[in-house]
Amino acid sequence: MQLYDSKAQELRDFVPLVDGAVGMYVCGPTVQSSPHIGHLRSALVYDQLRRWLAYSGYDVTLVRNVTDIDDKILVNSAASFEQSAGAGGEEWWALAYRYELEFTAGYNRLGILPPTYEPRATASIQRMQQIIASLIERGHAYAAADGSGDVYFDTLSWASYGELTRQRVDDMAPAADADPRGKRDPRDFALWKGHKLDEPVSASWESPWGAGRPGWHIECSAMSASYLGETFDIHGGGLDLRFPHHENELAQSGAAGYGFAQYWVHNGLVHVNGQKMSKSLGNSIFAADFLEMARPLVVRYFLGAAHYRSTIDYHEGALEEAEAALERIEGFLDRAQRRLAGTRFEAEAGTEVPEAFRAAMDDDLSIPEALAVLHETVRAGNAALDAEDLGAAASGYTQVTAMTDVLGINPFAPQWQTTTDAPALAALGALVDRLLAERDEARTSKDYARADGIRAELAAAGIVIEDTQAGAHWSLEQ
Numbered sequence: 183m184q185l186y187d188s189k190a191q192e193l194r195d196f197v198p199l200v201d202g203a204v205g206m207y208v209c210g211p212t213v214q215s216s217p218h219i220g221h222l223r224s225a226l227v228y229d230q231l232r233r234w235l236a237y238s239g240y241d242v243t244l245v246r247n248v249t250d251i252d253d254k255i256l257v258n259s260a261a262s263f264e265q266s267a268g269a270g271g272e273e274w275w276a277l278a279y280r281y282e283l284e285f286t287a288g289y290n291r292l293g294i295l296p297p298t299y300e301p302r303a304t305a306s307i308q309r310m311q312q313i314i315a316s317l318i319e320r321g322h323a324y325a326a327a328d329g330s331g332d333v334y335f336d337t338l339s340w341a342s343y344g345e346l347t348r349q350r351v352d353d354m355a356p357a358a359d360a361d362p363r364g365k366r367d368p369r370d371f372a373l374w375k376g377h378k379l380d381e382p383v384s385a386s387w388e389s390p391w392g393a394g395r396p397g398w399h400i401e402c403s404a405m406s407a408s409y410l411g412e413t414f415d416i417h418g419g420g421l422d423l424r425f426p427h428h429e430n431e432l433a434q435s436g437a438a439g440y441g442f443a444q445y446w447v448h449n450g451l452v453h454v455n456g457q458k459m460s461k462s463l464g465n466s467i468f469a470a471d472f473l474e475m476a477r478p479l480v481v482r483y484f485l486g487a488a489h490y491r492s493t494i495d496y497h498e499g500a501l502e503e504a505e506a507a508l509e510r511i512e513g514f515l516d517r518a519q520r521r522l523a524g525t526r527f528e529a530e531a532g533t534e535v536p537e538a539f540r541a542a543m544d545d546d547l548s549i550p551e552a553l554a555v556l557h558e559t560v561r562a563g564n565a566a567l568d569a570e571d572l573g574a575a576a577s578g579y580t581q582v583t584a585m586t587d588v589l590g591i592n593p594f595a596p597q598w599q600t601t602t603d604a605p606a607l608a609a610l611g612a613l614v615d616r617l618l619a620e621r622d623e624a625r626t627s628k629d630y631a632r633a634d635g636i637r638a639e640l641a642a643a644g645i646v647i648e649d650t651q652a653g654a655h656w657s658l659e660q
Contacts, residue, residue: 183195183196184196184545184546185416185546186447186546187445187446188446188447188448189346189432189445191348194445196445198240198415199415199444202239202240203240203241203243204242204243204415205243205245205410205411205415206231206235206242206243206244206245206410206414206415206416206417207245207247207402207406207414207416207443208228208244208245208247208417208418208419209247209402209417209418209419209420209423210225210246210247210248210249211248211249211281212249212254212398213250213277213278213279213281213282213285214252214254215254215258216281216469216470217284217288217468217469217470218459218466218467218468219459219468219472219485219496220420220451220452220459221288221469222288222289222292222469222481222485223449223451223452223485223486223494224449225292225294226294227418227449227486228244228447228449229295229590230486230490230547230549230589230590231416231418231447231490231547233588233589233590237535243409243410245297245298245301245405245406245409245410246300247300247302247303247401247402248282248301248302249303249398249401250275250282250302250303250304251274251278251303251304251385252398253359255277255278256274256381256385259271259272259274259277259382260380262277273384274382274385275384284469284470285469288469288470291473291478292473292478292481292485293479293482293597295590299409301408303396303401303405306404306408307396309404309408310374310396310400310401311389311390312404313400313403313404313434313435314333314373314374314391314400316439317373317434320437320438320439321336321339322336322339322434323335323373323434323437324336324366326363326364326365326376328363330363330364331374331375331377331389331391331393331394332360332361332364332375332376332391332394333372333373333391334360334364334370334372334373335371335373335430335433335434335437336366336370337351337367337369337371337433338366338367339437340433342433343429343433344429346425346429346446347424347425349425351369354369355369356368357369357370357371357372357426359397359398359426360372360397371399371426371430373396373397373399373434374389374391374394374400375395375396376391376394377392377393377394377395398427399431399434400434402427402431403431403435403440403442406435406442406443412435412439412440412441412442413440413441413442414442415443416443416444416445416447417443417445417446417447418446418447418448418449419447419449420448420449420451421449421451422451423448424448428446428448447490448491449490449491450489450490450491450493451493451494452485452493452494453493453495453496454466454467455495455496455498475501476501476504477505477598478598479591479593479598480504480505480508481501482590482591483504483507483508484503486549486589486590486591487504487507487550487553488549489546489549489550490547490549491546508591508593511556511560511582511586514560514563514564514567514579515583515593516657517564517648518563518567518575518578518579521567521572521575522575522579525572527572527573527575529579529580530576530580531583531587532579532580532581532584533587534580534581535581535584535588536559536585538555539555539581539588542555543588549589552585552589555585556585556589559578560578562574562578563575566578614645614656617636617639618636618647618654618656621636622654640656644658645658646658
């Protein structure tokens with residue numbers, strides 16, 4: 183397998199540190215507000231990678247963090263108290279937890295497997311302080327001389343700073359994550375932020391440099407080291423995190439003596455009608471709203487169909503296109519199951535994917551090529567059914583189930599089944615079956631006008647009839 187390493191800026195053969203095992207750290211959400219479709223896309227990319235690694239025989243440990251202490255969380259919490267005139271506001275930790283639940287709900291509806299570990303930043307404060315103390319001791323960090331309690335990473339002390347994004351320090355903009363008055367250089371970034379009088383006491387922890395809270399970047403260095411070790415295989419996240427977040431993670435971890443991530447993987451962003459999502463443009467699409475626009479399975483197909491490094495552009499009709507693609511897969515699987523039932527080729531789910539599918543997935547997780555193999559197998563399977571080549575149809579069925587299972591888009595998997603309309607479908611089924619029995623009787627007695635009339639009556643109600651050798655089959659018109 184090859185992966186594109188953003189640090190090396192080239193495809194590299196993937197060789198894990200431990201044979202047969204993979205440690206992967208993914209930057210999870212900062213739970214300051216509701217998730218949008220870009221958050222879903224990022225989580226889905228690493229779900230796809232994780233599923234493929236697991237299918238390929240690796241024991242995968244996936245860590246996806248939750249940043250539950252951050253400037254914006256505190257700002258949004260304070261705003262809630264201002265809006266309510268001091269009464270009925272939402273504490274920062276309550277706000278963070280509420281949004282964390284929204285993220286989790288979105289992930290679950292999209293069929294994203296839960297991470298092996300999902301640490302919160304507030305549970306790793308001690309490890310962060312240990313790393314900061316080590317950086318100070320090694321000469322790569324310093325406490326501000328102004329008594330603010332801030333601690334900064336000394337970017338000029340680390341010769342490799344800028345290696346992830348191929349930037350020279352002299353070309354970088356000042357770090358805007360803390361008061362610059364205590365910095366030796368404007369590009370130095372905050373490792374620890376001293377407590378401010380207008381911030382809640384609950385959002386601060388004691389430290390050797392005074393009460394305060396961690397900077398954003400140090401959180402991920404601490405959590406990845408705690409759960410995966412100081413050197414691990416893959417670090418993933420959105421393309422927008424490369425600088426400054428991932429650049430700073432790499433610098434502080436390297437300066438602390440860690441080997442850190444051996445491969446850096448970054449996913450592309452999601453645009454809406456050709457424009458980047460932003461509050462100023464008012465074009466952000468929240469995850470909960472998007473998941474109501476189509477079946478969650480269709481949303482997963484849409485967000486996961488492009489190459490992970492490319493930008494997805496959502497436009498009118500995009501979900502309909504994804505729905506049509508899924509219907510072709512569903513139609514073949516359903517048709518094959520019915521035709522092969524009771525024969526020696528009776529359809530069974532498969533686990534072996536075609537070699538062309540494997541090659542596509544091993545080629546930097548090329549989902550578009552893998553989907554092309556999937557749809558070609560569906561086309562060939564339908565042709566085999568048309569020709570009554572049941573052996574070829576059964577082979578196609580097992581391969582399609584194997585590929586859709588790997589991609590998490592098998593429409594007949596339990597996670598995509600709903601029971602909310604089961605009573606209504608059962609009642610409808612009883613009525614349709616009775617009409618189909620009448621139609622069979624009419625055809626047997628050569629009353630073709632009556633038989634055609636029943637078919638037309640059902641069609642007018644949105645019910646499609648398919649006559650097969652095993653009898654008539656009905657389905658709701660899509």
